[in-house]
Amino acid sequence: MFDIRLRIPSWHRLHSFLGLGASLFFAFMFLTGTLLVFAPELDWLRYSEVRASPQGSAKLSLGTIYDAAARARPDWDIVTLVRSEGAWFADQVTGVRPEGRDAFLWVNPYTGQVNGETSSFTIHAALLRLHEALFIPGRLGKLVVTVFAIPLTATVIAGLFLYRRFWTGFFRWPRFSSRSRAWLSDLHRLIAVWSLVFFVPLVVTSLWYMVETVGLNAPATPANRTVARDQLLPPDFNGARLDAASAIAAATLPGLEVRKVILPRRPAQPIVFQGDHTAVLVRPRANAVYFHPESLEVLGAHRGEDLSLHQRIAEAADPIHFGTWGGLPTRILWGLFGVGLTALAVIGIIIHAKRVGIMQQKIAGASARSGFARVWRGMGPWGLGGWLSVGLVVTGLALLTRNFLGA
Structure with missing residues (x-):
């Protein structure tokens, strides 16, 4: 046989x-x-700028973090703010230097103090x-x-x-x-x-x-582009407007825990709030609210549950792999x-x-x-x-x- x-x-x-x-x-x-x-822990050990000690109070608003970074680096174009889940980590602010290169500014989320600056080429x-x-x-x-x-x-x-x-x-x-x-x-x-x-x-x-x-x-999820503008952000844009947008985002997606704010790098881009919501096995970008930088009009929003099966599989890959x-x-x-x-x-x-x-x-x-x-x-x-x-x-x-x- x-x-x-x-x-x-x-x-x-x-x-x-x-x-x-x-x-x-x-x-x-x-x-x-x-x-x-x-x-993230290796960066925390390597860079003192990344460290923050809990002060017994809630973290400050991201608008306050934005104002602290803008005061410390007035010649930068701030493009992202990232709030760490860890209690002992500073908030990460990414800015574009005048010569066109990205760098990180680290801000204590409890005091608003700027810890310092590092290259964007971190261990992570x-x-x-x-x-x-x-x-x-x-x-x-x-x-x-x-x-x-x-x-x-x-x-x-x-x-x-x-x-x-x-x-x-x-x-x-x-x-x-x-x-x-x-x-x-x-x-x-x-x-x-x-x-x-x-x-x-x-x-x-x-x-x-x-x-x-x-x-x-x-x-990809919808880009929600705006009409072309002469500048990235209005001249009077500040942390108060960012906090106002955050309140609108919370009303648009109740329960959204903002992890990242993306500001325009090019004049046609919106402001994007991303974070954790109700969907499981997704990255923060799966839950997002898009704003017009000048009027703070909501241009669009989506939750992880709104994504297609193909997109949900793609979103789940990173959380599972790492x-x-x-x-x-x-x-x-x-x-x-x-x-x-x-x-x-x-x-x-x-x-x-x-x-x-x-x-x-x-x-x-x-x-x-x-x-x-x-x-x-x-x-x-x-x-x-x-x-x-x-x-x-x-x-x-x-x-x-x-x-x-x-x-």
């Missing part, structure tokens, strides 16, 4: 070939993604561009990164077939008393089965990003998974080196290779996977350095 298994490649070979071939790049992406989950911004596109400009960078979702998905599927009845291994402790290859294999399997709950949303959202990159992204959907608890959980996946990729490399080393010892006359050489040889023909991974990582780090020096 014909055996269909003869037509299926060895799951072990497929898992090893794909997993090992891209292991260096996987480890790099898992590491940068894990750091990105905690990027650098990690985001490194993780999603390796700093390669245009669509090419995102495509290069997201196409690795295919081997990642295949590696996970092959691993499930390789470790049949994987659910029995959730509480199987590694045999630390055995040889290193045995307990490393046990540890690899243990981390993998516990990471399945994270692997599924990770690979699904990664595949979605690839779909978006090739041009099947969801349509673990922001449940606040700090899910971010911590996603961070732990990220550390585990980074270790998983590294342990897989070590296991392969040890396995091939043992095989060589059993073959008479086999040439003795170093662990590095054994791993490299396993990364596809002529170590192609290794060269590709190293090339991409070096490219990303080189472009990161160049952008940092030019910031």
Whole structure:
């Protein structure tokens, strides 16, 4: 009788070939993604300007924050105000300097005091561009990164077939008393089965990003452009008018918790209030109210529930991929998974080196290779996977350095 298994490649070979071939790049992406989950906290540690201590009172209005920034930098065009969810974070004000470059001004939301100014090239911004596109400009960078979702998905599927009845291994402790290859294999399997709950949303959202990159992204929400004006904002525009618009936004979408205010960069653009409302698994931009900068007339509004299914899927990708959907608890959980996946990729490399080393010892006359050489040889023909991974990582780090020096 014909055996269909003869037509299926060895799951072990497929898992090893794909997993090992891209292991260096996987480890790099898992590491940068894990750091990105905690990027706001890294900025808080790095820049004293980002820090704010709760003063026992509610945060000041965004209009007050706008006035403080406008007084501190009268030569700037203020284009966004972002209110952090954290109690210990300053509000972020983005302005365009006279020479045309963006910069961040950080304002204490409890006192209105301007903490200071930083470049817009923060740790958060650098990690985001490194993780999603390796700093390669245009669509090419995102495509290069997201196409690795295919081997990642295949590696996970092959691993499930390789470790049949994987659910029995959730509480199987590694045999630390055995040889290193045995307990490393046990540890690899243990981390993998516990990471399945994270692997599924990770690979699904990664595949979605690839779909978006090739041009099947969801349509944008309405731009609600205004008629062309001679200037971005009226000469008398101030924080009081911004607070008046905020009150109108609250009446238009009752319960809207404003997280971001976008001011015009070009004369035909409106003022946009974005924030959290009743929809789940959406970004703040899914809930928005648009204003005419001069009359404060409401030009349009939408909630997350008003978006199409295609748009809701696109909105859900980021909260699921980065673990922001449940606040700090899910971010911590996603961070732990990220550390585990980074270790998983590294342990897989070590296991392969040890396995091939043992095989060589059993073959008479086999040439003795170093662990590095054994791993490299396993990364596809002529170590192609290794060269590709190293090339991409070096490219990303080189472009990161160049952008940092030019910031």
